Amino acid sequence: MVSITKVDSGPGYRIVLSPNCSISWRELVLFYLATCLIALAVGLFFTLQGLWLVLPFSGLEMLALGAGLYLTSRKVYRKEVITLDAEYTRIEKGVQRVDQSWEFKTPWVRVIDELPDDRRPRRRLAISMYGESVEVGSFLANSEKEALAFQLKGCIIRV
Amino acid sequence: MSTEITHGGHDAHADHDHHGPAKGLMRWVTTTNHKDIGTLYLWLSFIMLLYGGSMAMVIRLELFQPGLQWVEPHFFNQMTTMHGLVMVFGAIMPAFVGLANWLIPIMIGAPDMALPRMNNWSFWILPFAFTMLASTTFMEGGAPAFGWTFYAPLSTTFAPDTTDFFIFAVHLMGISSVMGAINVIATILNMRAPGMTLMKMPLFVWTWLITAYLLIAVMPVLAGAVTMMLTDRHFGTSFFDAAGGGDPVMFQHIFWFFGHPEVYIMILPAFGVISAIVPTFARKPLFGYSSMVYASASIAILSFMVWAHHMFTTGMPVAGELYFMYATILISVPTGVKVFNWVTTMWKGSMTFETPMLWALGFIVMFTIGGFSGLMLGVAPVDTQYHDTYFVVAHFHYVLVTGALYSIIAAFYYWVPKWTGHMYDERLGKIHFWWSTIAVNVLFFPQHFVGLAGMPRRIPDYSLQFAEFNMISSIGGFAFGLAQVFFLYIVIKTIKGGEKATDQVWEGATGLEFEHLPSPPPYHSFTEAPPVK
Numbered sequence: 001m002v003s004i005t006k007v008d009s010g011p012g013y014r015i016v017l018s019p020n021c022s023i024s025w026r027e028l029v030l031f032y033l034a035t036c037l038i039a040l041a042v043g044l045f046f047t048l049q050g051l052w053l054v055l056p057f058s059g060l061e062m063l064a065l066g067a068g069l070y071l072t073s074r075k076v077y078r079k080e081v082i083t084l085d086a087e088y089t090r091i092e093k094g095v096q097r098v099d100q101s102w103e104f105k106t107p108w109v110r111v112i113d114e115l116p117d118d119r120r121p122r123r124r125l126a127i128s129m130y131g132e133s134v135e136v137g138s139f140l141a142n143s144e145k146e147a148l149a150f151q152l153k154g155c156i157i158r159v
Numbered sequence: 160m161s162t163e164i165t166h167g168g169h170d171a172h173a174d175h176d177h178h179g180p181a182k183g184l185m186r187w188v189t190t191t192n193h194k195d196i197g198t199l200y201l202w203l204s205f206i207m208l209l210y211g212g213s214m215a216m217v218i219r220l221e222l223f224q225p226g227l228q229w230v231e232p233h234f235f236n237q238m239t240t241m242h243g244l245v246m247v248f249g250a251i252m253p254a255f256v257g258l259a260n261w262l263i264p265i266m267i268g269a270p271d272m273a274l275p276r277m278n279n280w281s282f283w284i285l286p287f288a289f290t291m292l293a294s295t296t297f298m299e300g301g302a303p304a305f306g307w308t309f310y311a312p313l314s315t316t317f318a319p320d321t322t323d324f325f326i327f328a329v330h331l332m333g334i335s336s337v338m339g340a341i342n343v344i345a346t347i348l349n350m351r352a353p354g355m356t357l358m359k360m361p362l363f364v365w366t367w368l369i370t371a372y373l374l375i376a377v378m379p380v381l382a383g384a385v386t387m388m389l390t391d392r393h394f395g396t397s398f399f400d401a402a403g404g405g406d407p408v409m410f411q412h413i414f415w416f417f418g419h420p421e422v423y424i425m426i427l428p429a430f431g432v433i434s435a436i437v438p439t440f441a442r443k444p445l446f447g448y449s450s451m452v453y454a455s456a457s458i459a460i461l462s463f464m465v466w467a468h469h470m471f472t473t474g475m476p477v478a479g480e481l482y483f484m485y486a487t488i489l490i491s492v493p494t495g496v497k498v499f500n501w502v503t504t505m506w507k508g509s510m511t512f513e514t515p516m517l518w519a520l521g522f523i524v525m526f527t528i529g530g531f532s533g534l535m536l537g538v539a540p541v542d543t544q545y546h547d548t549y550f551v552v553a554h555f556h557y558v559l560v561t562g563a564l565y566s567i568i569a570a571f572y573y574w575v576p577k578w579t580g581h582m583y584d585e586r587l588g589k590i591h592f593w594w595s596t597i598a599v600n601v602l603f604f605p606q607h608f609v610g611l612a613g614m615p616r617r618i619p620d621y622s623l624q625f626a627e628f629n630m631i632s633s634i635g636g637f638a639f640g641l642a643q644v645f646f647l648y649i650v651i652k653t654i655k656g657g658e659k660a661t662d663q664v665w666e667g668a669t670g671l672e673f674e675h676l677p678s679p680p681p682y683h684s685f686t687e688a689p690p691v692k
Contacts, residue, residue: 020352020353020688021349022348022349022350022351022352022353022355023348023349028348028349031348035372035375035376038376039375039376039379042376042377042379042380042416043379046380046383046413046416049409049412050398050405050406050409051383051384051387051398051409051413053383053386053387053390053398054379054380054382054383054384054413055383056383057378057379057380057382057383057386058379060379061337061375061378061379064337064338064341065341065344065375068273068274068277068341068342068344068345069341069344069345069348069349071274071345072273072274072345072346072348072349072350073349075273075349076349076350122686122687141687141688142687143687
């Protein structure tokens with residue numbers, strides 16, 4: 001998903017890229033909590049009957065489920081933010097906070113758009129300056145990348 | 160500023176994007192591809208089907224005539240136990256996990272399963288678990304001989320030393336199942352293509368989501384049960400030992416709290432398969448999609464509330480018997496909704512009877528027979544008479560063989576042209592169906608009669624009045640076993656070649672896998688999310 005907004009403080013754009021996500025974080029947490037509740041209820045039921053060894057396995061399993069859902073959600077809740085103004089182009093990547101960032105001088109920025117071919121079915125879009133290149137929107141569909149390349153070019157021209 | 164558009168750019172990243180399968184044996188050991196892992200699961204389940212089936216042949220050979228002919232009673236008990244364990248945990252469950260691996264990502268428009276490395280581990284645990292379990296046959300004391308339900312104290316106080324290997328194997332199978340379930344849940348929740356809302360998902364995906372939830376809910380109970388067996392055997396606890404203040408009947412409660420949902424774990428994905436096949440060959444959309452979803456969820460919820468119907472003869476209070484009887488009979492309502500919807504889908508449809516449809520119809524008719532005998536067993540006063548007789552054996556084989564196994568075979572014939580790009584031989588497929596269907600009824604239908612007449616299950620010898628029906632049953636058993644060897648030939652023939660399948664495969668087929676992927680699909684499918692109607 002691509003969303004482009006104009007920065008209020010001056011001539012500039014903020015482009016937010018995020019992968020397709022079929023469930024919201026809130027729904028996922030609710031699902032997990034409901035599952036924990038059922039697992040806990042089953043574990044406690046047997047503990048009350050004296051069969052307490054079910055409970056540790058319920059706990060271990062819920063930890064594993066939580067870890068699995070968390071790791072998957074890190075993939076789909078990541079974001080890439082490209083902020084453009086007349087001087088600088090900033091690229092920030094991360095999940096809920098900035099994990100990696102780059103800053104390029106906008107006049108020297110190049111948008112590299114590598115088309116898919118037989119060897120690589122995915123289009124590759126990157127922002128580069130002086131040989132340093134940062135891929136953006138690797139999780140986007142080819143059609144979204146094509147539109148983004150066009151929009152990026154337009155934004156850079158306008159600032 | 161400049162914009163650079165390049166064609167055929169190549170760097171290390173590109174290689175990562177488009178690597179195909181590795182070559183040789185290591186492809187299968189290290190693969191994280193959902194199709195490869197699905198294939199591995201399906202082959203493992205086939206091997207286990209033949210292994211468990213060979214034990215069934217030993218059982219039917221011994222029961223061909225009254226008296227002891229071929230095996231010792233203790234070995235006979237090992238065969239019944241291992242047959243049940245291998246068929247439940249080795250054949251049916253892995254086959255459905257294999258189908259899930261192959262189909263869920265391509266049905267929801269995802270590039271792969273959510274946790275591919277864990278997917279690899281969850282498969283590769285299983286061959287070790289089953290090798291360990293099978294190896295107990297050759298150890299001192301022999302394989303487990305206490306029945307697949309491993310009731311205490313047979314599995315604790317009176318069990319051979321090899322039971323520890325059994326416990327470890329069950330733990331490994333449980334870990335594998337839990338990892339598979341977590342993967343299915345994470346994939347379905349997080350990785351659906353844009354527009355693939357929950358109520359647009361194919362029913363196979365829905366039924367698997369519910370199945371995965373059931374697995375998550377009951378696997379700790381199984382793990383706890385076998386661990387308590389272990390501590391009772393070696394660490395001085397008395398969970399199930401009356402002499403130490405424990406209660407052996409509690410073992411039955413804990414086992415069936417796991418065991419009854421386990422039955423639905425083995426049949427819910429089958430409902431999903433049939434719900435895909437029937438509309439295709441009736442050339443009509445599935446009747447009552449949302450009621451199918453709610454019926455599946457209702458069956459899953461009810462499956463937690465009926466476990467003690469397996470224990471009517473343990474001496475529970477009448478109020479308990481009444482509750483479990485009514486709750487059990489209640490399950491026939493959502494199950495009836497499903498059968499009604501399949502029949503209504505076919506009603507005035509433009510029906511054709513290709514091999515997958517024949518297996519699906521066989522499922523609907525014979526699973527319903529198994530359902531009706533289940534209803535009979537659910538009635539507490541009647542069950543007191545039928546309990547532990549061959550009637551129960553007939554019932555659960557109609558549910559698991561002509562139910563679960565038939566749906567797996569139907570799924571194979573339905574999706575194999577998509578998987579391999581080759582059509583199977585229609586004539587051989589139909590021979591396989593009719594051969595199996597006649598044989599399976601010759602095998603299991605007489606078991607209703609001997610059961611009602613009082614023949615107990617799990618015995619190597621029987622009274623003379625059961626001789627004719629047992630001989631007929633054994634002949635059916637040998638014929639059914641041979642039919643599945645014939646199926647192996649069809650599978651290999653189809654993989655090796657055959658008429659080229661079209662992308663849609665079947666005229667009435669719908670769904671992302673038929674509408675947006677070629678046959679066979681590329682190694683990495685849906686690298687870009689497909690449009691969802």
